[in-house]
Amino acid sequence: MISDIRAFNGIYEEMMRRMRRHIDDGRLLSGFNPETMSFVYLQPAILIYDPVRHGPNGEGVPTWVIKRVNFRPIKVHMHGFDKDVSRIPAIDTWQRKQFHELGYLVLLLPTIDLQKLPQGRRQLDIAEDRVRVAFETWTFALMPEIHRLFYATKEGGGATAADAHDTPGGYLVLAAPEIMAAAERSAVSRKVEPRPIAADIVHTYLEAVQNEGRKHRIAFHGDTDPSPLHGDALRARIKRSGTRNKSSGKVRDDELLAIYVEILHILAKARRTVTEVMSARVVQMKNYQKGMDTTEEPGTHNILSNRDQFPKRTLNAANKVLNAQMPKEYVQPPATSNKDNLSVSELGVIAFLCDVDPYAFCAQHGLYFPEVWVARGQGALSFKRRKIIKFERDLAEVILSGELSAQNSPDSVEHELIAARMMKDIEFLEALFDL
Numbered sequence: 347m348i349s350d351i352r353a354f355n356g357i358y359e360e361m362m363r364r365m366r367r368h369i370d371d372g373r374l375l376s377g378f379n380p381e382t383m384s385f386v387y388l389q390p391a392i393l394i395y396d397p398v399r400h401g402p403n404g405e406g407v408p409t410w411v412i413k414r415v416n417f418r419p420i421k422v423h424m425h426g427f428d429k430d431v432s433r434i435p436a437i438d439t440w441q442r443k444q445f446h447e448l449g450y451l452v453l454l455l456p457t458i459d460l461q462k463l464p465q466g467r468r469q470l471d472i473a474e475d476r477v478r479v480a481f482e483t484w485t486f487a488l489m490p491e492i493h494r495l496f497y498a499t500k501e502g503g504g505a506t507a508a509d510a511h512d513t514p515g516g517y518l519v520l521a522a523p524e525i526m527a528a529a530e531r532s533a534v535s536r537k538v539e540p541r542p543i544a545a546d547i548v549h550t551y552l553e554a555v556q557n558e559g560r561k562h563r564i565a566f567h568g569d570t571d572p573s574p575l576h577g578d579a580l581r582a583r584i585k586r587s588g589t590r591n592k593s594s595g596k597v598r599d600d601e602l603l604a605i606y607v608e609i610l611h612i613l614a615k616a617r618r619t620v621t622e623v624m625s626a627r628v629v630q631m632k633n634y635q636k637g638m639d640t641t642e643e644p645g646t647h648n649i650l651s652n653r654d655q656f657p658k659r660t661l662n663a664a665n666k667v668l669n670a671q672m673p674k675e676y677v678q679p680p681a682t683s684n685k686d687n688l689s690v691s692e693l694g695v696i697a698f699l700c701d702v703d704p705y706a707f708c709a710q711h712g713l714y715f716p717e718v719w720v721a722r723g724q725g726a727l728s729f730k731r732r733k734i735i736k737f738e739r740d741l742a743e744v745i746l747s748g749e750l751s752a753q754n755s756p757d758s759v760e761h762e763l764i765a766a767r768m769m770k771d772i773e774f775l776e777a778l779f780d781l
Contacts, residue, residue, distance in 0.1 A: 348403060351394055351426025354434055355648050358455070361390035361420050368419075386705035386712050387719075391421040392453040394431065399449035407450045413750050414713040415452060435650035435668060438677075454712040455672070473702040474620045479562055480700040481613040485552060486559025487584045488606045492518075495588075495603035515545035518552075521607045523685070524614035525552070565730035567781045572730070587780045596777070605778065609695070616696045616704070619688060622675045623707040630670040637666035677709045693718050694768040698725035698775060701732075716741045716750060717765050721772045728781040745769070 349357055365388045393404065393415045400406030404423055415421050431437055431445045436455060445451045496514040519526050526544065529551035542550070563574035566583065575583050591597045597605070640663035641649055649656050649664040656664075678687045688696070690711045693704045698721045705712065723738030725731070744750060750765075775781075 348423045348425065351424040351430045351434070354392075354424065354436075355645065355651055357422055357424075358390065358392070358436070359645060361392075361422065364420050365390060386454070386703070386709075386715050387418065388420060389418075389454045389712065391415045391418040391712075392424060392455075393421070393450065394424045394426055394437075394445065394453065395450040396427060396445070397425040398427075404450070410751065411450070411452060411713070417716070417744075417750060433651060436672075438672075452713065454709065471620070471624045471706070473700075473704075473706045474624050476700045476702045477613070477616045477620050477696070481610070481617050482555050482559035483562040483564055483580075484559070484613060484699065485610055486556040486562075487564075487580050488610060489552060489556055490581050491584055491588055492603060492606050492610075495599050495606070499600045499603055513545050513549075515549040515552075518548050518607060519544045521604070522611035522614065524611050524618060528614050528618060566779065567728045567730060574730075584779070587778065590780065591778060609699070609775075612692050612695050613699065615688065615692065616700070616707075619675075619678075620707040623673070626673050626675045630673055633666040634670035637663040637670070640664075641667055672709075676707065690714050690718075690764050691768045691771050694721040694772055695775070697722035698728070698772050701725050701729075714765060714768070716745055717768050720745060721768065724772055724776070728776055728779075 368388055393407065393411070395404040395407050397404075402425070404412070404425065415423070428442075428446055431442055431451070437445075437451070437453065441451050441453070493514050496517055526548055529547045532551050532554070560577055563576040564580065565572065565574040569583075588602055591602065592599065637646075640660055644656070644660070646664045646667045649660055650668065653661060687710065688704065688708045693708060693711060693714070694717060696702065696704045697718050701722060703722065704718060705715070711718070719738060720742045723734040723742065726734050726738075745765075
């Protein structure tokens, strides 16, 4: 469907109603349940384009963008101009800039269901718990090898990244800044006075994380013993896979060291991000409920699009609702640094290692939803967590068929590289751990 952007408010409200009907009526895709369902798939996808620059039907918009928008169940194409885009409160400043530069944008509005969040003391979300467990488990499993490889690279000759540091902790301070940041926030690092050096803070923190990780179990696809591993057996399993990779010539010590550290860095980053998002929801829910009491009848987007028609109290309430629906912790606009944002590749690694829907705490990169969810399904198989659902198998077939690709199109190059890089990362991790 192609619509004029001036009809945005009415069309958006109808799209949101359709999404809620899918959820509330249980009319979900085969195999979905409240725990495994990905809300990003049902988020309304709105492609907005400039008809002068891209044609009346948007035919000048990159092919891969159109294909991925059209793949979604709730979508619409809209045409409009800079002045129209600037009037829509749901479109942020960085998106307006993108539209001005490229002549198009894709709006995937966050759909946090704030009304269903528990009131009072914050409860640990499923995604938050799984990311925490994964970080603790893999820290316990990988740290002995990180220590061994650190000293092996220093003694092996040739210049390596480890040469500039005296200890593994010192190496991790710079190679895994998310771990360093987590260590500084941890109570563990504040118990000693005077304040210890950075390397010791990281060492103390990771010792505590490893103590928790010892309790968790993880199974590996392809192992003759189907039982999940923990403790020394898990560490021995990681050492064997690393030894086989080295003996086969797939990876050198310094490369393996960097890979293991990057895995922990990504998991630490995921843990920080999910904690920030889930913690912010407590305040967001209160603001949302207060705002909805005032704005529910006229509608938030209608109020903010017609500011001169409503009193200040109503405008403030509408702003609270909008900010609650699109909190900065969750949206992660590209205007912020890469240090703070999760990349497409990182989302894939998180889905693979944690078996979570990373879009529960990161609204970015929604167009890469198929690859991210296939990564989650691959992780479910690789670590014997659960059977994959039909939708995950269907997504894998879509990717393999090339349905979402824009073959032989120059505008698809960057997109194809991003998507392929993420899937290659998952294949690499499977090979790395002999899965």
